Amino acid sequence: MSFDSKDRGFLKRAVDIAFEHMRSGEGRPFGAVLVLNGKPLAEGWNSVFASKDPTAHAELMAIRRACKVLGHGDLSGSVLYASGEPCPMCLGAMFLAGVSRCYYATTRQEASRIGAQTEAIYAEYLKENPEERAIPCIHAPMAEASAAFDEWLAKAD
Amino acid sequence: MTTQDDLLHLARAVALSRERMEANLGGPFGAVIVREGRVLGEGWNEVTSSNDPTAHAEVTAIRKACGALGDFSLAGATLYTSCEPCPMCLASAYWARISRIVYANTRDEAAAIGFDDAFIYDEMPKPPGERAIPMDHVPTPEAAAAFAAWMAKPDKIEY
Ligand SMILES: [Zn+2]
Numbered sequence: 001m002s003f004d005s006k007d008r009g010f011l012k013r014a015v016d017i018a019f020e021h022m023r024s025g026e027g028r029p030f031g032a033v034l035v036l037n038g039k040p041l042a043e044g045w046n047s048v049f050a051s052k053d054p055t056a057h058a059e060l061m062a063i064r065r066a067c068k069v070l071g072h073g074d075l076s077g078s079v080l081y082a083s084g085e086p087c088p089m090c091l092g093a094m095f096l097a098g099v100s101r102c103y104y105a106t107t108r109q110e111a112s113r114i115g116a117q118t119e120a121i122y123a124e125y126l127k128e129n130p131e132e133r134a135i136p137c138i139h140a141p142m143a144e145a146s147a148a149f150d151e152w153l154a155k156a157d
Numbered sequence: 158m159t160t161q162d163d164l165l166h167l168a169r170a171v172a173l174s175r176e177r178m179e180a181n182l183g184g185p186f187g188a189v190i191v192r193e194g195r196v197l198g199e200g201w202n203e204v205t206s207s208n209d210p211t212a213h214a215e216v217t218a219i220r221k222a223c224g225a226l227g228d229f230s231l232a233g234a235t236l237y238t239s240c241e242p243c244p245m246c247l248a249s250a251y252w253a254r255i256s257r258i259v260y261a262n263t264r265d266e267a268a269a270i271g272f273d274d275a276f277i278y279d280e281m282p283k284p285p286g287e288r289a290i291p292m293d294h295v296p297t298p299e300a301a302a303a304f305a306a307w308m309a310k311p312d313k314i315e316y
Pocket residue numbers: 057058059060086087088089090091
């Protein structure tokens with residue numbers, strides 16, 4: 001791992017953001033900075049309480065803002081600095097957006113101690129049977145659903 | 158176990174997936190959130206039309222339902238989705254306190270039409286340092302202090 005003073009500066013910024021927005025009551029103390037080619041592209045913070053949006057995590061918001069700035073959804077080559085270890089939702093978004101690297105300062109275990117469910121949600125992915133998750137996931141096959149997928153495959157554009 | 162009502166709501170999610178795909182808004186994915194028979198929100202894939210890789214049907218439906226209710230909790234609600242949720246959407250359902258998920262197409266069927274979530278599912282349980290996206294833990298005193306400040310905050314919202 002190469003982690004230089006520039007990296008440290010961006011990670012520090014992510015933590016500063018976490019402090020700032022926690023103090024203003026917007027959400028739990030999590031901040032994130034997305035950097036492309038050494039330059040900050042977008043920042044995000046947990047605003048779950050302020051926006052009443054449970055998906056408004058720091059990393060997800062930074063990703064959404066960065067894509068808006070760029071005008072496309074591909075963040076290949078970008079580095080995410082997060083004050084806390086990304087949860088499975090934000091990690092999934094990082095894969096979907098093509099984020100290339102991540103540095104984080106606190107772990108999922110530390111997040112558990114302040115009441116965040118990150119660690120518990122990660123544990124759900126170890127369950128083989130979706131119906132046995134804390135949120136039971138029930139498979140109800142439907143002919144129309146298969147047809148929609150077939151239509152996608154046949155779609156010319 | 159699914160009821161007749163479940164299948165009706167699921168059929169609506171599937172109909173959305175088809176309609177919005179035909180309108181070129183994104184891939185063939187639709188979702189509906191229902192609590193006590195009441196539709197709280199609907200969503201569809203808007204990834205390509207909004208340049209937002211997080212704009213999956215389920216995340217969009219959750220955001221709309223919470224926005225309409227003015228509440229970040231959807232406890233007691235069922236998420237009906239035309240396809241098995243990807244790892245991002247599954248976790249968003251946990252954060253939204255969704256109580257149950259019913260889906261029609263599977264992740265394997267999604268992979269067969271070019272939406273491969275299986276890879277991301279495989280990445281989830283790995284130790285952060287061993288993932289396809291390298292992730293490094295860099296502890297800093299400031300970050301630990303932010304958590305301590307949260308614990309000490311008298312007016313914090315519990316959820
Ligand atoms: Zn997250």
